[in-house]
Amino acid sequence: MHPTTTRRTLIAALALAACTAAQAQAWPSKTLRIVVPYPPGGSSDIIARAIAPALGEAFGQTVVVENKPGANGNTGTDFVAKSNDGHTLLLCDVGALAITASVYKQLPFDPGKDLRGVTMLAYSPHLLVVHPSVPANNLAELVALSKKQKLNFAVTAIGSAPHMAGVAVEKATGAEWAYIPYKGGAQAIGDTVAGQTQVLMNGMLATLPQVQAGKLKVLGVSKATRMPLLGNVPTIAEQGVKGFESGTWQGLLVPAATPPAVLARLSAEVTRIIRSPAVRERLVSQGAEVHTMSPAEFTAFFERERKQWAGTVAQSGVKID
Template identity: 70%
Template sequence: MPSNRRHFLQQLGALGAPPSLAALGSATLLGAPRTARAADWPTRPIRLVVPYPAGGSSDIIARLISRHLGEALGQPIVIDNRPGANGNIGAAMVAQAGADHHTLMQCDVGALAISPSVYTKLSFDPGKDLRGVAMLAYSPHLLVVHPSVPAGNLKEVVELSRRTPLNFAVTAIGSAPHLAGVAVAQATGAKWQYVPYKGGSQAVTDTVAGTAQVLMNGMLATLPQVQAGKLKLLAVSKKTRMPLIAQVPTIAEQGVPGFESGTWQGVMAPAAMPDALVARLSAELIRIIRLPEVRAQLTAQGAEVVTMTPPETNRFFASERTRWAAVVKEGGVRLD
């Protein structure tokens, strides 16, 4: 493997691997101490912004937890899908909510950490304007193709891409699935055309329709289409095989040693949200995601319940921003 490709993969590292909290311990926590009476809050419905279209991983989890969270807080949870710019439109809304303590965001935390490195101009600073509430779940990416594609594994689709133009659907330019696809292409010599969408659900829909032939996307939103026979599964982007699909080899097993990528689902809040409210929210969210019926639904679709407290989420977010900056620089991905 050429040295530049090897270095890129080393920088990419274990995109979806659970971080070592000890290793993250030196990171600076986001936000300063704040005080408020959690017992007096909320006083009106909570808006939960999902910065992607309906049907994607973030949206699935938001709808899975919303009823339970509403019951716990005594106010309804209103899900507000605000897709665009790789999640930055919705994220900006939450970041700019300021002292409005009734606006939250359910998002792919890893994808949000990429934005400062990929976008030359952002209307907000994710590290200063947002704070972590809780990490909830993780699911690896699946590498899939339309059933008409004559390839049954990674090697075959790579060889096919060198002979035939293939459209590679990505949730957005600069997203984690996009950079994972770039890493695979650099490691294997695959040649495909990246086609950007506003979110995972739209990328899945177009691949099912055959408009795009190749897709890498979160398992939570993609596996149902595989199970329905509408997409063909070639590989999973985890270091070890997933028990739910144990017969499917990993990308690492198919010639890209150490490769791993995935989506981290968590809840973020405006930086000004008081500590007491964040602590109450975090406790409820972690309790809800660990409920047997909620965990069972996620596990059945290939997601793992992986929880982090607000300090842990902030440290993870900070470490992801640092790591992705190196990946983006190596991959040469920049957007205006």
Template identity: 40%
Template sequence: MSEPLPRRALLGAALGLAAVGSAHAQAWPDRAIRLVVPVSPGGSVDPLARLIARHLAESLGQPVVVENHAGAGGNIAFEMVARARPDGHTLLVGWDSLAINPALYPRVGYDPIRDFVPIIQTVRTAQLLVVRPSLPATTVDEFLALARRGPLTLGSPGNGSIGHLAAELLKRRAGAEWTHVPYRGGGPALADLIAGHLDAVFLTLPAATEHVRAGRLRALAVSTTARAPALPAVPTLAESGLPGFEVTSWQGLLAPAGTDPAIIARLNAETARILALPEVAAQLAAQGFEPAGGPPAALATRLAEDVPRWPEVVKLAGARLD
């Protein structure tokens, strides 16, 4: 049997490992960084990722290359990053689906809490209930009264999307009914709503803000606990007779589990600085996003709250996907 190492030797080994980790963090990044985006170019996730990537490249002194890996509701990108080397050179743009998908798909190749380390929550925003202007409903109460009297159609960006699940929560709370019409993204759903082929759509606020401002759509309520600065006249669902109703959409940066904490800390500080730049803040506000920021623990808390929340909602919605 080998003898246990003396205490001094153990201390020396620990200090040596710490020095190696510190040297690695100081040398990082030594090549281009991949920023993996789980959606196709366009929409609201991709432009924000490219904006942050451009500023990160300037501050880190290495290219930050945005890679779009769409498919399976984001699972392709999530699994790719979960399996990547935790060396700080592969990062993920995460969003609501990271927390929702384990409840939505029978199998996913990652654990949203165990396989990632949060860096920062970049933005948050509301889900928005919008209707075609010709629908005789100007408030949530009037919309729900219509839903209880006759069939309505309500579109979403897709089965199991946060818009679909927010609508399902509303249906259950209000005792209303409508036909859910899933689309492949918010854009096609909005186009059909503007054309009058749908009665309503539930989707992320930035996707519809300009249409509401232009009068092409009527906004009835937001899903957050406070009104959205981008559309301050639009009440919350909690104000509209559904106390406690809250669904918040988010985006954030994550890295593979095991990434050096010093790298995480630097990425957090750099991204927080970028979010505070007047140019960036103005672009986010114009789209309807609210900068989030905060320490990595804030995004960890968001995931810890969201992951156990969705299985029951997915079950009620019948939105299980293959």
């Protein structure tokens, strides 16, 4: 290449980099919205409200959390995927998002193409819990009881990660329960606390407070090892479902058209905030583990989750028109 051409190419590249950097620094120029596609009170909502104040301070703009539930989380997700204001973010259960394409025959959005991952935020294992009146103190007793009387199993949404985890346990143990779908974790927890449903599998972050208050009885945790916060509660794997692990992953996403420089800046700030001692300690005390990823790592993780859950969904036979 001619030296003059090389210099021109370099100058153009530097100019583009400077323009991109300036664009990122100028962003955000107005209120940021974190859309949670579920009702208030669930794991995603808890995390969104935990990071919103610090995110507002970091960017010098108001940050509001908006709950847009509906269609098992697809209403709020579609809203963000199609937003073009550059200031609308999505905070959701990444596992549920990965499952969506396998459960629904048709979606108004493509999660792999219309959204970009900013960073993962936290992980909390699922807890298998029952209403205190249920006469079972471990998984084996629950399975035996389910064969004698009808047990309603509350799920945060059809095709959600807790739903698929429940299906996996059912198939592995021969349990028999009826799935009752809800619009989010808070409602599923509420009805189980009230005794309208008897069994629930849900993220520890939102469920642990009810266990600690004695309103729900925990029979197992879906992690490879026991959780210090739960004392001697055995894992589901220990109770006969070999190798069983499941959980709720919360992550932050943006529309695919978001400029790379903005994506990088947002990822850096959110990662710093979620790792800060105040936020981390708050989440850990409720059973969540802070897990962050770069946008590239997030993309790779999402693809692995999508493939893994596709097999589970196929085995379950769950499909929604």
